[in-house]
Amino acid sequence: MHKSLFLLDPQIVFLNHGSFGACPRSVFSIYQGWQLELERQPVEFLGRRIEGLLDDARAVLANYLNAERDDLIFVPNATAGVNIAARSLRLQPGDEILTTTHEYGACDTTWERVCAKTGAVYKKRSIPLPLVSDAEFVEALWAGVTPRTRVIYLSHITSPTALIFPVVEVCRRARESGILTVIDGAHAPGQIRVDLSEIDADFYTGNCHKWMCAPKGAGFLHVRREHQTWVEPLMTSWGYTHGDTFVSRQQMQGTRDPAAYLTVPAAIQFLREHHWEHVQAECHQQAIDLRDRLVTLTGLPALCDNDHFRQMFTVAVPPTDPAVLKRRLYDEFRIELPVIEWDDRLFIRVSIQVYNTPEDGEQLLLALDKLGVTAQRV
Ligand SMILES: Cc1ncc(COP(=O)(O)O)c(C=O)c1O
Missing domain, CATH: 3.90.1150.10 (Aspartate Aminotransferase, domain 1)
Structure with a gap:
């Protein structure tokens, strides 16, 4: 192309x-179209139409990811998704978050900050290279699991090394062991098939603005239903008291431009057409x-x-x-x-x-x- x-x-x-x-270009002009429409009648757009528009956009994204519309929210980026998950957990001193040495720096920092506040421990394991076997990866990671492991945090595709990690197998095994999983799919959707039902992570965040070619500022966070009541938004806004759902608590966070979110269906359409x-x-x-x-x-x-x-x-x-x-x-x-x-x-x-x-x-x-x-x- x-x-x-x-x-x-x-x-x-x-x-x-x-x-x-x-x-x-074609997706970007749809994005600009949304911005123009918003400016033409901001109160109509942000006051009356926005929830329905976001519902429709989330429905298209959820279908693309094989998930349910109301189990995912739009977030500006994967960093926000990781922050929501990490800050919502009620970690205790000595709890362990197990991860690898291949994670994204800003997200490492997020977990380190959360650990500094709670007394939890962020444990990075190195993984044998070259990566040629999923089973070998899982064994190497599991060697770091202890009775204190509360969370496994893992990239689906890593930032410094660009490796695809076997998240389906890790999430399955973690669930069997009562360990929560937070998967960072910043690079995954659009680059590889992402089937959220199959992966079945407790938290899965991803970007639409990287490999799905959406405009910048479009990401998502998918949360398993049983956790949705205790997931805290990064900002407390109207939805916190007006609605009583995961989406309402998280979705409207003060005045901001939702055009990137609303353009996600056009980006998905672009991928399909091509x-x-x-x-x-x-x-x-x-x-x-x-x-x-x-x-x-x-x-x-x-x-x-x-x-x-x-x-x-x-x-x-x-x-x-x-x-x-x-x-x-x-x-x-x-x-x-x-x-x-x-x-x-x-x-x-x-x-x-x-x-x-x-x-x-x-x-x-x-x-x-x-x-x-x-x-x-x-
Ligand atoms: C693995 C991983 N996680 C998170 C991020 C952050 O993405 P964003 O800046 O869109 O939040 C990146 C960015 O490259 C990444 O590679």
Whole structure:
């Protein structure tokens, strides 16, 4: 699909869909249409129509995720979803939250803050790499479970390493053991199939503005019904007393622009019209080909097999100054991609979205070669 269907700067080799997503022109104009409609009669829009409009948008999203409309709420982003879950739990001193060393920094900070206030303990486990077996992953994680484990917090697709974690199996086993699960699906919907009924997490939060290509500021939080009464909104607003449902307590949080939420159905329609399963498979193949060549270039081992990543992958690069590498890739080659320091190692993370072509990969390979990020440096 041609890049001109998106609003992206054609001069940039954009290999970082993962950080903030990118919205197609047609979806973005629907978003702006909602904003114009709101401004035309704000009281009609926010005072009388909004609840029905949000209900309709949540119904479409819930259908896409195989969930029930009133078990999920819109949130501005996955960070908000993790915050709602983490702050609502009534943690006691000594309770343990088990996670991995692959989680997103802002969410690590959220849990660490909650632990600092409650006396709970945030326990990060390292997972054997390369990730090639779901069973091995689950065993490695479970070795960290103790009688004090109250919560397992896990990314569905990790931020620094772009790995797909086996959340269905983890959630099933956690439920059997009476442990709550909080799954961070910031990168999952739109990149891989997300079936919330199958995953059956206690809390699952995700973004629509990354891989579903919705406008920025559209995420969701899905909560199992038995927990909905004790989930606290981040802001207390009118809905807290006026309604008495999970949605009413969470949904209206003062005056703000709901246009990104209302555009989620248009983003889903865009994915359907463009046969997204086919797109995902093609992007995956492009990603496999590029990753193989990058691994050959750097001479460093891959982080996982082909089944544990999809449209985004991370490869290790030989030691160099990360800030300089990132700046030179951008300034000299117009390549946008994240350079990540993780566990004393240096990574680059590559996103392949529908607008990327093999030519983008060629440019990256050429740039890394010219910058000396190759096996010979090691
Ligand atoms: C695993 C993970 N969780 C949470 C986030 C935060 O997403 P947002 O900034 O949309 O809240 C990210 C962002 O990249 C992420 O990778």
